[in-house]
Amino acid sequence: MGSVRFALAMSVDGFMGGVGEQAWPVHERLLGWVHDQAAWRERAGLDGGLTDGDNDVLKDVTANVGAYVMGRRMFDFGEEPWGDNPPFQAPVFILTHRARETVTKEGGTAYTFVTDGIEPAIIRAKAAAGEKDVRVEGGASAAQQALRAGLVDEFEIHLIPVLLGDGVRLFDQIGDGQIELECTRVVASPRLTHLRFRVVK
């Protein structure tokens, strides 16, 4: 059975997104590096791209995923741009309060809407993923809920060397009590530092 994991970019002061007018500039600052990598460009049907350390990590965190869990806001934002043949090519379980019929897309992606919370969503995702991993795709809320419920096995932080001052804090609402981690890998590139953590249970 695979693991439940997430991989998110974060500023040194702990933000993984911007608020209001800052949403797009912060998205660019935190995720611009992804668009330069060969692995991402290939998936997006573009040529070229970098093929060193950052690309290796990106390939790593996107490989071996059997199912996804995501928040409704992220789905609302992405449904249209992802189109008829979305990049997931696997079942996607969306956390929502509003029930909706499953939507089957081309290429193996299916959107299933889960209304009874993070734990059922993860359980269903694990069943769908079989031997492969479940990736919590985002945003912050989905990752926080999964952490709070003790359902995350490991995660990768792409640490971006910037202090943003404000934004959407990744490690917020993660419950009372400390969560012990073990740092299992560090990959440093000139542009950012990738930190992999296992959640100690």
Next chain:
Amino acid sequence: MTNSAASEGWRNVVLEMSMSLDGFIAGPNIDMEQPMGEGGERLHEWMFSGKTEREADVDEEQAFKSTGAIVMGRRTFDLGVGPWGENPTFHAPCFVLSRDAHDTITKAGGTTYSFVTDGAQSAVAQARAAAGDKQIVVMGGANTAQQCLRAGLLEEIQIHLVPVLLGDGTRLFDQLDPEHIELDSTMVSTAPGVTHLRFRVVK
């Protein structure tokens, strides 16, 4: 100051803190019995990892050898002056940011505590004057760090990143201006229970 001197950290003003992955430098409810707050001692465990207390002290003294002067906040001083004892490991002049004036306190081994009442810029300037060719370390607390950062006084930030999510406590990077502050990662290294990150503040 030549470029090589700057790159070797001579006379640089360095913020140095142990921080949880979720950004805390102490747990909640700091008081004299719990100077690091509830659960906050977890952030210093890496310093003692695999060492006796004596060995950890020796390592700390070694680490401070490249430090010419220290800047700290009044609360950090109040909480620490007792535990740091009569012969503190700093062996350097310490400048304490304080609203209230106080006579300089002289300890054994070269540590002095001077109280600066006219702000972070003045404290850093006095620390620079006292530091000679060595670096100036801003050792906290969060309030002092934020003042120095907002005033553009920091040249480097060194974070000892501890693999724990504390959930609550004193946040290091708080009350900052909404303008982005770019950093340049200059060193990343790992040791048991900690990841050391060093950044240059891009001006």
